Amino acid sequence: MTAILETEALTKRFGNLVANDDIDLVVEEGSTHSVIGPNGAGKSTLFNLITGLLEPTSGEIRFNGEDITHETPHEVARRGLARSFQITDVFDGLTAFENVRVAAQFADDRRSSVWRSAENLAEPRERAESILEDVGLADRADQRAAEFAYGDRRKLEIGITIATEPDLLMLDEPTAGMGREDTVTTIQLVQRLADERDFTLMLIEHDLEIIMSISDTITVLQQGAVIAEGTPAEISANEEVQRAYLGGADL
Ligand SMILES: Nc1ncnc2c1ncn2[C@@H]1O[C@H](COP(=O)(O)OP(=O)(O)OP(=O)(O)O)[C@@H](O)[C@H]1O
Numbered sequence: 001m002t003a004i005l006e007t008e009a010l011t012k013r014f015g016n017l018v019a020n021d022d023i024d025l026v027v028e029e030g031s032t033h034s035v036i037g038p039n040g041a042g043k044s045t046l047f048n049l050i051t052g053l054l055e056p057t058s059g060e061i062r063f064n065g066e067d068i069t070h071e072t073p074h075e076v077a078r079r080g081l082a083r084s085f086q087i088t089d090v091f092d093g094l095t096a097f098e099n100v101r102v103a104a105q106f107a108d109d110r111r112s113s114v115w116r117s118a119e120n121l122a123e124p125r126e127r128a129e130s131i132l133e134d135v136g137l138a139d140r141a142d143q144r145a146a147e148f149a150y151g152d153r154r155k156l157e158i159g160i161t162i163a164t165e166p167d168l169l170m171l172d173e174p175t176a177g178m179g180r181e182d183t184v185t186t187i188q189l190v191q192r193l194a195d196e197r198d199f200t201l202m203l204i205e206h207d208l209e210i211i212m213s214i215s216d217t218i219t220v221l222q223q224g225a226v227i228a229e230g231t232p233a234e235i236s237a238n239e240e241v242q243r244a245y246l247g248g249a250d251l
């Protein structure tokens with residue numbers, strides 16, 4: 001197994017508060033790796049450090065073996081580490097197709113700046129069409145994003161993010177504000193795309209049932225520190241997790 005992302009003794013303090021405390025994380029390439037923990041445990045802070053939105057107090061972050069600890073969000077994104085849904089915003093004035101095509105163009109620019117691929121890649125136009133198909137928006141390709149209702153907009157956001165062809169996609173509560181059914185559909189969609197399009201997925205999600213059903217590995221944070229890491233079965237059976245996170249309730 002190859003690690004796509006590693007953190008070493010990653011620490012972030014906000015004044016006296018240690019929001020991330022000495023975090024060693026290894027994310028395997030191709031896996032679905034979830035981060036769970038109570039409110040305020042430091043999950044979003046961890047994602048913000050990794051994606052360059054916050055500067056660590058100390059520690060190191062490596063992506064594909066390279067040190068990205070002090071890089072900006074833009075530099076990190078160019079390496080193929082995408083964070084939905086913030087870096088790639090939906091442009092209301094563009095159609096669904098145009099939105100995805102712009103993102104596909106970003107993927108090309110990124111590729112040519114990092115290395116020249118020998119593959120004969122499809123044009124951004126064709127890739128955009130295939131992505132709209134994948135996220136179920138093919139028949140609405142020519143509608144302006146401004147006209148989209150909430151659920152379709154989230155699908156479009158996923159399409160845009162996928163079009164940037166990330167190696168690692170980090171989602172911080174992507175289904176916030178959705179009902180149960182949409183939550184399940186959306187997460188399943190993202191995971192299917194991760195499978196088909198071969199990227200690694202990191203996820204923060206409050207719905208434990210979903211987390212347990214889709215994750216290869218789960219990291220549990222409490223008060224900034226990792227208290228457990230393992231498969232869903234291992235995490236469900238972990239007494240410290242049950243005590244700390246759920247007050248003894250069954251996972
Ligand atoms: N920019 C900031 N300045 C000061 N304190 C912060 C900042 N960002 C986060 N914190 C604090 O750091 C701690 C961890 O916050 P974080 O947002 O990472 O938690 P979380 O696990 O994502 O919580 P939630 O489940 O509620 O989203 C909290 O106590 C929070 O108040």
Ligand SMILES: [Mg+2]
Nearest residue numbers: 043044045172
């Ligand atoms: Mg959070």
